[in-house]
Amino acid sequence: xxxxxxxxxxxxxxxxxxxxxxxxxxxxxxxxxxxxxxxxxxxxxxxxxxxxxxxxxxxxxxxxxxxxxxxxxxxxxxxxxxxxxxxxxxxxxxxxxxxxxxxxxxxxxxxxxxxxxxxxxxxxxxxxxxxxxxxxxxxxxxxxxxxxxxxxxxxxxxxxxxxxxxxxxxxxxxxxxxxxxxxxxxxxxxxxxxxxxxxxxxxxxxxxxxxxxxxxxxxxxxxxxxxxxxxxxxxxxxxxxxxxxxxxxxxxxxxxxxxxxxxxxxxxxxxxxxxxxxxxxxxxxxxxxxxxxxxxxxxxxxxxxxxxxxxxxxxxxxxxxxxxxxxxxxxxxxxxxxxxxxxxxxxxxxxxxxxxxxxxxxxxxxxxxxxxxxxxxxxxxxxxxxxxxxxxxxxxxxxxxxxxxxxxxxxxxxxxxxxxxxxxxxxxxxxxxxxxxxxxxxxxxxxxxxxxxxxxxxxxxxxxxxxxxxxxxxxxxxxxxxxxxxxxxxxxxxxxxx
Numbered sequence: 001x002x003x004x005x006x007x008x009x010x011x012x013x014x015x016x017x018x019x020x021x022x023x024x025x026x027x028x029x030x031x032x033x034x035x036x037x038x039x040x041x042x043x044x045x046x047x048x049x050x051x052x053x054x055x056x057x058x059x060x061x062x063x064x065x066x067x068x069x070x071x072x073x074x075x076x077x078x079x080x081x082x083x084x085x086x087x088x089x090x091x092x093x094x095x096x097x098x099x100x101x102x103x104x105x106x107x108x109x110x111x112x113x114x115x116x117x118x119x120x121x122x123x124x125x126x127x128x129x130x131x132x133x134x135x136x137x138x139x140x141x142x143x144x145x146x147x148x149x150x151x152x153x154x155x156x157x158x159x160x161x162x163x164x165x166x167x168x169x170x171x172x173x174x175x176x177x178x179x180x181x182x183x184x185x186x187x188x189x190x191x192x193x194x195x196x197x198x199x200x201x202x203x204x205x206x207x208x209x210x211x212x213x214x215x216x217x218x219x220x221x222x223x224x225x226x227x228x229x230x231x232x233x234x235x236x237x238x239x240x241x242x243x244x245x246x247x248x249x250x251x252x253x254x255x256x257x258x259x260x261x262x263x264x265x266x267x268x269x270x271x272x273x274x275x276x277x278x279x280x281x282x283x284x285x286x287x288x289x290x291x292x293x294x295x296x297x298x299x300x301x302x303x304x305x306x307x308x309x310x311x312x313x314x315x316x317x318x319x320x321x322x323x324x325x326x327x328x329x330x331x332x333x334x335x336x337x338x339x340x341x342x343x344x345x346x347x348x349x350x351x352x353x354x355x356x357x358x359x360x361x362x363x364x365x366x367x368x369x370x371x372x373x374x375x376x377x378x379x380x381x382x383x384x385x386x387x388x389x390x391x392x393x394x395x396x397x398x399x400x401x402x403x404x405x406x407x408x409x410x411x412x413x414x415x416x417x418x419x420x421x422x423x424x425x426x427x428x429x430x431x432x433x434x435x436x437x438x439x440x441x442x443x444x445x446x447x448x449x450x451x452x453x454x455x456x457x458x459x460x461x462x463x464x465x466x467x468x469x470x471x472x473x474x475x476x477x478x479x480x481x482x483x484x485x486x487x488x489x490x491x492x493x494x495x496x497x498x
Contacts, residue, residue, distance in 0.1 A: 035449065037052065048108055052103070053266070055101050061096065067122050078104055110140030111140070118136050146179060148238055149174075151171035151209075163217070180234065182233050185230060185344075188341050189256050190340075191338075191341050192247060197211075197212060219338075223252075224250045226245065267350075268352050269349040270322070270403065272318075272320070277315060280314075280343075293312055295308050295312070295328060298328070301322055304412075324452075326349065329345075354449060355425065364408065372426065373428070398419050420473050425471045439459060446480060454480045459487075467485055
């Protein structure tokens, strides 16, 4: 009888026990993009740089306790500083919340004709890899070198009336035996001078020349103006060369206003980035104590629809929408009417995810949608990463995030995929709704490990679906395979019911 009672009690307690709950442990994880840096062949005396983004890829706070080179190198160096606390003292660890990133700049300047190899070590609280090793390689080689030479040291525009414009030009010659890359220009002095065709990023062949057009438009009722234009290039001996510019009598010995821009230079798109011009300086004036601001976006990716917010305020925001390089210009003017030379600031939007896809289109009144499915998935189905499902972890491997539905035109819609597996990710574009946009050109841009690998475009009309192609992943390699099928009418318009 006792045995029966005990058995009954055990049964009762067992039956009343709460159901088991599976607890998922949140752990930190460290990742980098790209996973290695290969500088390739570089002539001794040249200095180039690359940037690595340290990524908190786990679901708990990542604590970085050290970033260093495994061995000292006379050619490979890094630029990295721990953040400081409120007292200006460097902290002992860098805490990154999930999905946060931190940039590390790596410089390569070979001093001899040899191979260079070193590992970058990242120490953290990642239990699986407490020390992540990132290989860095480069090769010093004998090779041709560029040599920059301007055809003039100064340009005198002469005297013209206020409001009129005079034009002149400067020849940027390459008298070396290797290609010359012009990284950009900088101006100082009066804002009455302008560069019409900025040669930033232009490559000049050996023996060739680039023509740079300059203008002079007197402002402020002054008798003359003066300024300086500096060309920045990869010439190993003269990375900076100047030409002076004068107009009228050169003007008084004035302290012109100076435009100054501070802000981020590397971001993970999409992101709203603040650029601060409040550090700009007044220069000479008759008791003036204010500046007016004029911001302008002068360069960006061809498929971007970025714009500046508050372009006449001391600080302006730019909505970085897709990956690529953006250059913003600022000119300030004081109450005396003197304007600054334009200051420029370049932001590189570089995705840190392994696979990044962006869709844009060229009409405002149209709703175009980006779809991505792995092998075996169906468009508009449960595995379709799109406005239907903005976050997915596929059973076949890989985790994807969709930026959400952009319904009023231009885009972008973007997809970020991490934890890539050996499969194929198919890319589709659907012209869902035409609100007056009529025919539109849709463009997809694909980035692998932060680097652009493919851009494709097609013309679409309402309710057409374009199977653009697929990205095949095989280990550490990825290959884009374009589709040979044109866009065609879609028989499906709605997402699969949940």
